[in-house]
Amino acid sequence: MGANRAYHHGDLRAALISASFDLLAEQGLQRFSVAAVARRLEVSSAAPYRHFPDRDHLLSAVSAAAAHDLNAAILAAADAAGDDPAERLAATAGAYVRFVTRTGAGLPVIYAAELYRVTDDARREHTRTLMTTMLELGAATATRSYEETVLLVEATIAVAHGYASLYAEGFFARNDSTVDAIAGRAVEAARTLNPGRT
Amino acid sequence: MGANRAYHHGDLRAALISASFDLLAEQGLQRFSVAAVARRLEVSSAAPYRHFPDRDHLLSAVSAAAAHDLNAAILAAADAAGDDPAERLAATAGAYVRFVTRTGAGLPVIYAAELYRVTDDARREHTRTLMTTMLELGAATATRSYEETVLLVEATIAVAHGYASLYAEGFFARNDSTVDAIAGRAVEAARTLNPGRT
């Protein structure tokens, strides 16, 4: 995306998306606002509206970027997990937990209800790619039908999201509850959920 | 809870809590506001403040009621599941999915971050009871240590919350995605996560 010249220090459009991630990671979707993002970048509250027509279009761009980055994180985690298909799928649960903790932009942001009004081809493509990646990783395991694959992938996503969401919410407030520990538990659970393992 | 006389039609305090559940179920925590609850009961926006000093105290009362009701739903589901300890624990995942769908007041409401400021003995007791119930159901299964029990219970809660949260978010937007179907998948996943089953 051709970086547009001139703002405080460069490309405000990209900076807005990046700052949105930071805000989401620190405060969650509840407290997300265009004004807060602008404040964080020390630009006026009107400046964002030169780059996005309204709040939902900014969120849509954040969603697209999140889907893209999450897809990359998932592929990297799968590759790092080796060749065993079950192991590769399970690794995505850990990648999801880490991604949400780092960016605050998990599935509730990527598939936020308010975005259904917004037509955004980039977003559509990136979310599609993300789902394709998951289904391919699922299909590579010992599932016997498409329906079975979908259910396995959904279960994997559900555990990952459950751990990530509860962690973000502060539910695991014990001493040893680091991101790594929670991500590890998510991977372990995802592994267990796959019936096709040895 | 001595039902205070006189308001539109009775006990406004209780009505506020009840209407809060409805609002949460329909719109989620994001859109929860004292004003919206008042509107729903057709009382003025000032009326709630005669019963709760501020928004967080109302939410705290909702949290306490939710913890109490969820505990009851979980115990009922466990009993309906029979005698097998693993089956009883797994059934709680289904009960959680149904409860969240019906009331909108799941763990993010019960353990909402803003409530840490609020001292509320009823809430404290009900959340404690809820956790005790889960840990006892976990301990009855073939776990070998307290730490193992905690991890099993956490995993059960994580899948349940993952399915419930994604369902509420509209993620499972397929034709066959009824509450019953999702609750069933949560139970199945919870069952699989318990290593102590035959």
Place this chain on the structure above:
DNA sequence: GTCTATACTCCGATAGAC
């Protein structure tokens, strides 16, 4: 115990200067 009215704050969004 509830109402009306009001003060304050924050956000979304627009108009117009530069």
Place this chain on the structure above:
DNA sequence: GTCTATCGGAGTATAGAC
């Protein structure tokens, strides 16, 4: 392309009448 200024709307909370 960003700023200042501003409007309108919604929410939290309080004051004072009844």
